[in-house]
Amino acid sequence: MRVAVGGYIAAVNSFVGYRMDLEQHKRAAITGDAVLKIGDSATSGFLDIAKANNWDATPLPFIVPGVWGLVTAEAHEWVKEQFLSGLRNAGRVDGVFLQLHGTSAAEHIDDGEGDLLAAIRGAVGDKVPVIVSLDGHANVSPLMVKSATMLIGVKTNPHYDFVSVGQQGGRVMAGMFAENLRPTSAWAQPDILPSLQKLYIAPGWPMEHLMRVARNLAVSDPRVLDVSLLGGFFCSDSYNTGLSVTVTTNNEPALAQEIAEKMKEACWAKRHSFQVDAVPVAEAVREAIDTDEGLVVLGDLADSGGAGTPGDGTALLAELIKQNAKSAVIGNIADSAAVQEAVKAGIGKQVTLTVGGKTDKAHGDPVQISGRVRVIHDGVFTAATTFNAGTYRRGTTVVVDCGGLEVILTSRPVLVFEPNHFRSLGIEPTQRKIIAAKSELQHRAGFEGVAKKIIDVDTPGLATQDFSRLPFRRIRRPVVPLDSF
Ligand SMILES: [Zn+2]
Helix, strand or coil, rough: EEEEEEEEEEECCCCCCCEHHHHHHHCCCEEEHHHHHHCCCHHHHHHHHHHHHCEHHHHHHHEEEECCCCECCHHHHHHHHHHHHHHHHCCCCEEEEECCEHHHHHHHHCCCHHHHHHHHHHHHCCCCCCEEEEECCCCCCHHHHHHCCCCEEECCCCCHHHHHHHHHHHHHHHHHCCCCCCCEEEEEEEEEEECCHHCCCCCCCCCHHHHHHHHHHHHCCCCEEEEEECCCCCCCCCCCCEEEEEEEECCCCCHHHHHHHHHHHHHHCCCCCCCCCEEEEHHHHHHHHHHHCEEEEEEEEHHHCCCCCCCCHHHHHHHHCCCCCEEEEEEEEEEEHHHHHHHHHHHCEEEEECCCCCCCCCCCCEEEEEEEEEEEEEEEEEEECCCCEEEEEECCEEECCCCCEEEHHHCCCCCCCCCCCHHCCCCHHCCCCEEEEECCCCHHHHHCCCEEEEEEEECCCCCCCCCCHHCCCCCCCCEEECCCC
């Protein structure tokens, strides 16, 4: 059997002014045999099964432009053409596996993955299986469900089960090749738009409960192949943005729909559990200063590097200076110009820099800091956590010691989610009183057991978890929490 394998990982924040353009996509495209060597992913999981079955795997593009603003129309059409020409070049294929993020949106098409999958389905015809792995934050549309043979979401958040999802997809494809399986999928969507943080899957959180319900339904009947609960990505504004469920059975469409509806009801019962009560900035900083012992992590929810915002928000920096906080660290501000100034001055030199607030007007004003350049680093570090594991590249990174307040400046936006981000720069988090972390959720998992207290801060920004402040235009209405039920 011959299978084609590729991926597209784009996460969009529709509210920011900048765009993910063609150049960004071209730089982020992996092609040829390198696609078949991508490690620790749904793709590698699928390829494990392909290898075990002696399938001939042929690469499609694997494009990872990352998290940023809307995809330009030109870039979206280029992505589509890369997959279509990849399929033409591949010749006859018996199956297609795609690793998608599920949160793309372009200037001219809200449902990026739906449009891509429909084009791929059109190219391969109705008979060829197209099995798709999705990130747990995917916004799933009926067009995606219709175009794919099966959509499988990860079951963890932070995500660490991509490999097993890819393997699951491979096993289903093997069952189809052996003519033992005929997957049929159903989809249902409760009208709920969750905050990113409340998609955390850990004891006591709503998604953990719902994932347990999904798991029980999945194992309750051998005809059920998969129940996936997708949390959605609120900042990629499309009609179907938000929570959804896909169910795949072995040729039992009524059963698939019945389970999807059950999951929808279970989600609806939890509809008031998905919003965050974040603390106003001044109050959060005051509480951190007043906390006697142990580390306090301040989550900068609205400018997390994971939700397409510039990562140069200054609200916490300004407030920590105003309240004269000591033993405090700004986890990062992305400001390559300020980094270059510090590098030019050199280690040990005194600098006065205007940092952050430069990309747009939504994330605070630029703030002036004065201090000594203590660290100049290449920005590369390895995460210590089992989720988001791997090596990270922050670009050239500096630490400016402002006397009691250390400011980490990176060359690009960074999600600050775990201690090695700091340790790699010679800062031991447990020996500091306050850390400000640009993260919507991951800091909760990464600093569990390290921090005494974690405070969600209601910073300004275009990933704010207070949705009443965001200019939604596409999402279906009514939807919780934009409308009340
Ligand atoms: Zn995700």
